[in-house]
Amino acid sequence: MNAGSIKEVREINGKLRYNILRVPKEVQMASGIVVHGKRIKSLVFTTDLAIIKNCDADAVFAVYPFTPQQSISDAIIKHSSMPVFCGVGGGTTKGLRTISLAKDVECQGAWGVVLNAPISNLNLKVVSEAIDIPTIVTVISEDTDINARINAGAAILNVAGGKDTPAIIRKIREIDDEIPIIATGGGDPDTIVETIKAGANAITYTPPSIQDLFRTVMIGYRESLK
Numbered sequence: 001m002n003a004g005s006i007k008e009v010r011e012i013n014g015k016l017r018y019n020i021l022r023v024p025k026e027v028q029m030a031s032g033i034v035v036h037g038k039r040i041k042s043l044v045f046t047t048d049l050a051i052i053k054n055c056d057a058d059a060v061f062a063v064y065p066f067t068p069q070q071s072i073s074d075a076i077i078k079h080s081s082m083p084v085f086c087g088v089g090g091g092t093t094k095g096l097r098t099i100s101l102a103k104d105v106e107c108q109g110a111w112g113v114v115l116n117a118p119i120s121n122l123n124l125k126v127v128s129e130a131i132d133i134p135t136i137v138t139v140i141s142e143d144t145d146i147n148a149r150i151n152a153g154a155a156i157l158n159v160a161g162g163k164d165t166p167a168i169i170r171k172i173r174e175i176d177d178e179i180p181i182i183a184t185g186g187g188d189p190d191t192i193v194e195t196i197k198a199g200a201n202a203i204t205y206t207p208p209s210i211q212d213l214f215r216t217v218m219i220g221y222r223e224s225l226k
Contacts, residue, residue, distance in 0.1 A: 019054075020054045020055060020056055021044075021051060021054055021055040021056070021207055021208075021213070022055075022056050023042040023044070023055070023056055023057050023203075023205045024185075024187070024189055024192055024205065026185075026189045026192040026193050026196075027041055027042045027185065027192060027196075027203045027205065028041060029193065029196050030042075030196045030200060030201055030202055030203055031201050032058075032201060032202060033156065033180040033182070033201045033202050035059075035083065035111055035112065035134060036083075036111060038058070038083060039058070040058040040059045040083065040202055041058055041201075041202050041203065042056075042057040042058045042059070042202065042203055042204075042205055043057055043058065043059045043060065043061040043085065043182065043202060043203070043204045043205065044057035044059075044060055044061065044204075044205050044207055045061045045063070045184075045204045045205060045206045045207070046060070046061075046062075046206075046207055047062050047064050047072065047076060048207075048210060049075070049076065049079055049080075050210060051207050051210070052076065052079070052080050052082075053079070053080075053081070055207065057082065057205060058082060058083070058202075059082050059083040059084065059085060059111070060076065060080050060082055060083070060084040060085065061085055061114070061182075061204050062076050062084055062085065062086050062087060063086075063087035063114050064087065067089065067092060067093045068086070068087055068088050068089055068093060068101050070101070070104050070105075070108070073086045073104070073105045073108055073110065074108050077105070077108045077109045077110055078108075078109075083111035083112075084109070084110050084111060085110065085111055085112040085113070085114055085134075085136060086105040086110045086112075086113055086114065087113075087114045087115075087116070088101040088102045088105060088113045088114065088115060088127070089101060089115065089116065089119075090115035090116030090117070090118055090119030090123070090124075090137075090138070091116040091117070091118045091119070094118075094119065094120070094123055095123060098115065098119070098123060098127055099126055099127055099130050101113075102127050102130060102131050102135075103130055103131060106131045106132065106133050110133060111133060111134070112133050112134035112135070112136050112155075112156070113127065113131065113133065113134075113135055113136065114136045114137075114138065114158060115127065115135065115136065115137050115138065116138050117137075117138045117139065117140045117141075117144075117160075119137065121148050121149065121151075121152040122152070124137060124149065124152040124153055124154065125152040125153050127153070128152065128153025128154070128155070129153065134155035134156055135153050135154055135155050135156075136154070136155065136156040136157070136158050136182065137149050137154040137156075137157055137158065138157075138158045138159075138160055139157050139158065139159045139160070139161070139168060139172070140159075140160055140161050140168075141161065141168070142161075142164070142167065142168050142171050146172055146175045146176060146179075147175065147176070150176065150179060154179075155180070156179070156180045156181070156182060157172065157179055157180070157181050157182070158181075158182045158183070158204070159172070159181055159182070159183040159184070159200065160183070160184050160204075161184075162184075165183050165184055165185075165186075165195055165198075166194050166195050166197075166198040167198075169181060169183055169195065169198040169199045169200055170198045170199060172199065173198070173199040177199075180201050180202075181199060181200045181201050181202075182200070182201070182202045182203070182204060183195050183198075183200035183202075183203060183204070184203070184204050184206070185200070185203040185204070185205065187206070
């Protein structure tokens, strides 16, 4: 997989909404994944609507460490100006509930569902057959049976292996060079580039917290009053 080059584009900003959260420019080297006709290279990993409304990512990766709730996915999808990929369980939440949640978020307008690494292949298969949007399965280990995941209906793999992410991606590419891969790229430009060169088609970006962002703003305010 060859990473593309970063292209300069003309930019137009508003008078007030110029200070948006920007995904690292290195992400643009990714080839992207075309979902429902839209090319997606960057996904912001958050459920915070303030960040979602003020970020230049191509899509939202709405996965959180609690049991999925329809009210949360509905609010994010309804107010996001970009496609949303929703977590529907796969770990603590599994079985019939994942099927129900997947069908619910599809009806709400999600562009895909994300299933956690512990999901069984049988559960994955049933979810993928119940909906008409992509099923994204998280991979956290090189020991994952990739062919079994694909055969069970995984349309996209989401690699989240921490520092081992590039190595896991390279192993996947030895098995299947076509399956679309989303991966965590970390905050370091070199790590993002390495992840893309390993074979990732799109990168999830974890933004700073609202507290950290506000801290920067407040420092600016204080400096302006001196």
